Amino acid sequence: xxxxxxxxxxxxxxxxxxxxxxxxxxxxxxxxxxxxxxxxxxxxxxxxxxxxxxxxxxxxxxxxxxxxxxxxxxxxxxxxxxxxxxxxxxxxxxxxxxxxxxxxxxxxxxxxxxxxxxxxxxxxxxxxxxxxxxxxxxxxxxxxxxxxxxxxxxxxxxxxxxxxxxxxxxxxxxxxxxxxxxxxxxxxxxxxxxxxxxxxxxxxxxxxxxxxxxxxxxxxxxxxxxxxxxxxxxxxxxxxxxxxxxxxxxxxxxxxxxxxxxxxxxxxxxxxxxxxxxxxxxxxxxxxxxxxxxxxxxxxxxxxxxxxxxxxxxxxxxxxxxxxxxxxxxxxxxxxxxxxxxxxxxxxxxxxxxxxxxxxxxxxxxxxxxxxxxxxxxxxxxxxxxxxxxxx
Amino acid sequence: xxxxxxxxxxxxxxxxxxxxxxxxxxxxxxxxxxxxxxxxxxxxxxxxxxxxxxxxxxxxxxxxxxxxxxxxxxxxxxxxxxxxxxxxxxxxxxxxxxxxxxxxxxxxxxxxxxxxxxxxxxxx
Numbered sequence: 057x058x059x060x061x062x063x064x065x066x067x068x069x070x071x072x073x074x075x076x077x078x079x080x081x082x083x084x085x086x087x088x089x090x091x092x093x094x095x096x097x098x099x100x101x102x103x104x105x106x107x108x109x110x111x112x113x114x115x116x117x118x119x120x121x122x123x124x125x126x127x128x129x130x131x132x133x134x135x136x137x138x139x140x141x142x143x144x145x146x147x148x149x150x151x152x153x154x155x156x157x158x159x160x161x162x163x164x165x166x167x168x169x170x171x172x173x174x175x176x177x178x179x180x181x182x183x184x185x186x187x188x189x190x191x192x193x194x195x196x197x198x199x200x201x202x203x204x205x206x207x208x209x210x211x212x213x214x215x216x217x218x219x220x221x222x223x224x225x226x227x228x229x230x231x232x233x234x235x236x237x238x239x240x241x242x243x244x245x246x247x248x249x250x251x252x253x254x255x256x257x258x259x260x261x262x263x264x265x266x267x268x269x270x271x272x273x274x275x276x277x278x279x280x281x282x283x284x285x286x287x288x289x290x291x292x293x294x295x296x297x298x299x300x301x302x303x304x305x306x307x308x309x310x311x312x313x314x315x316x317x318x319x320x321x322x323x324x325x326x327x328x329x330x331x332x333x334x335x336x337x338x339x340x341x342x343x344x345x346x347x348x349x350x351x352x353x354x355x356x357x358x359x360x361x362x363x364x365x366x367x368x369x370x371x372x373x374x375x376x377x378x379x380x381x382x383x384x385x386x387x388x389x390x391x392x393x394x395x396x397x398x399x400x401x402x403x404x405x406x407x408x409x410x411x412x413x414x415x416x417x418x419x420x421x422x423x424x425x426x427x428x429x430x431x432x433x434x435x436x437x438x439x440x441x442x443x444x445x446x447x448x
Numbered sequence: 449x450x451x452x453x454x455x456x457x458x459x460x461x462x463x464x465x466x467x468x469x470x471x472x473x474x475x476x477x478x479x480x481x482x483x484x485x486x487x488x489x490x491x492x493x494x495x496x497x498x499x500x501x502x503x504x505x506x507x508x509x510x511x512x513x514x515x516x517x518x519x520x521x522x523x524x525x526x527x528x529x530x531x532x533x534x535x536x537x538x539x540x541x542x543x544x545x546x547x548x549x550x551x552x553x554x555x556x557x558x559x560x561x562x563x564x565x566x567x568x569x570x571x572x
Contacts, residue, residue, distance in 0.1 A: 358504065360483065360505050360506050360509070361506075362506035362507055363505065363506050363507050363509075363510055366455075366506075366507045380481070380482045381482060381505075381507075381547075386481065388482070398480075399479070400479035400480060400482070403479075403482040435464070436461065436502055436503055436510065437484075437503070438475065438484050438486040438502040438503070438504055439479060439484065441466070
C-alpha cells in the first residue's frame with residue numbers, strides 16, 4: 057500500500073538534491089571548521105556560503121544569521137537571550153496564547169525566574185489583534201514574541217503590523233517563523249522583526265539544524281558557552297552537513313515559494329471543500345483565508361482524534377490531531393482551546409498538512425476514505441446516538 | 449505503541465452497537481476528557497448472555513470496550529464483577545501507561561451496567 061503522508065507540519069522529507077549536497081561533508085570534507093588546514097577551511101567556506109543563502113532568503117546580512125540545532129533552540133535563545141541581556145531595562149514580555157511549546161515553556165521558565173509575561177488572546181480564527189499587543193506594552197517591556205504562522209491551525213499573524221508597533225515603541229520583536237519559511241514570503245525588513253527562528257526540517261531540509269536571525273546591534277546573551285563558533289555567540293562545533301543542507305534547502309524554498317503555495321493551496325482547498333460538503337458536522341479550524349497554504353485542520357464532531365488517526369493509518373494515511381490522547385496530557389491542544397473550541401470538539405480534531413509532492417491522486421484517496429472512517433467511528437460513538445442520529 | 453491484540457480489537461471491534469431491551473446499561477467517562485464508554489448487557493438466569501458497547505474515545509478505549517464485552521459474555525454477574533481492568537489489559541497484551549485509565553473505564557462501565565440491572569430488578 058502506498059503511504060500518503062499528510063503530516064508535513066511535523067516534518068518534511070529531505071529533498072534529494074539537498075541530501076546529495078550534504079553527503080560529502082560527512083565523508084570527505086569532514087574537517088572541523090575552526091581548523092586551519094584545508095579540509096577545515098573548506099568546511100568553513102561552505103558554512104559561510106550557507107549563511108549567505110539564508111541571508112538572501114530572509115533579506116538580511118549574512119552576519120545577522122546564526123546557526124543552531126533547530127527551531128526549539130532558536131526560540132529558547134531568542135527569548136532567554138533577549139530577556140537576560142535586557143534585564144536592566146525591564147522584565148516584561150508579551151506573547152500570545154497560541155505559541156509553540158518551545159516559546160510557551162521557555163516563557164514559563166522565565167516567569168519562575170521573576171519575569172512577567174502578558175499573553176494576548178486570539179480571536180476564533182486564531183488571529184492576534186496588533187492593537188492588543190500595543191495596549192500590552194509597558195515601560196518595562198523588553199520583548200514581544202509572536203509566531204509568524206501557527207503550526208496547528210495555520211493562521212498567519214499580522215507580523216508587519218506588530219513589527220511597526222514594536223519599532224515605534226522601541227521594543228525587541230521576535231517571531232517564530234518555523235512554519236512560515238517556504239510557505240509564505242518571509243522578509244525580516246518587511247516584517248519588522250529583530251529576531252526570527254527557523255528550522256530546516258520544515259522546508260525539505262535535514263532535522264537537527266536551524267537558524268536564528270539576530271538584527272545587527274541587538275543584545276543577546278548566548279545560551280551555549282564554550283568555543284568561539286558563530287562569532288562567539290553560539291559555541292559548539294558546527295553541524296557542517298546540516299548547515300549545508302539548511303542553506304541548500306532554504307535557497308530552493310525561497311525560489312519555489314510562490315509557485316508551490318499556489319499549487320498546494322489549490323489541492324488543499326479541494327480537499328477542504330470536499331470534506332465540508334460530504335461529511336456533516338465538521339468544523340474548519342484556523343483562518344479561512346489567512347492560513348498556511350498546506351494546512352487543513354478540522355474538528356469532526358462525536359469522534360476522538362486518536363481513533364481517527366489510527367483508522368487513517370490503517371488506510372495508509374498519516375495525519376495528526378490535537379486530541380489529549382495524542383498530546384500525552386489530559387487536555388486537548390492549547391491552540392484549539394484558545395480559539396474557543398469546547399474540549400469535546402477539540403478532542404475530535406484532525407490536521408492534514410500537504411507537501412510539494414502531494415498528488416491529486418493522494419488527495420482523491422483521502423476524499424474517498426475519510427467519510428467512511430468518520431461514519432464508522434460515529435456509529436461506535438454514544439455521543440452520535442445521543443444527538444438523535446439514526447444508528448442501528 | 450499498541451500491541452497487535454489492541455490493534456486487532458480496535459480495527460475489528462467485537463460487540464459494537466446497542467441491545468434492544470437491555471437488562472442493564474452502564475455509561476461512564478465524559479466528553480470533556482475525551483472518552484465515554486456505554487455498555488449494554490443482557491442477563492438471563494444471573495448470566496450475561498450478550499454484551500454490546502458504544503465508545504467515544506481513543507484506540508485503547510475502543511479496544512478495551514471490545515475486549516471487556518467479549519470477556520463478560522457467558523459469565524455470571526459475580527464473575528463479571530470480578531473482572532478487573534488488569535485482566536482486560538493483560539488480555540490485550542498490555543497498554544501504554546498513559547492509556548491504562550481506558551481499561552479502568554471498561555471495568556467501571558461493566559460495574560455500572562450490572563448495578564443498573566440490579567436496580568431495575570429491585571424496582572420490578
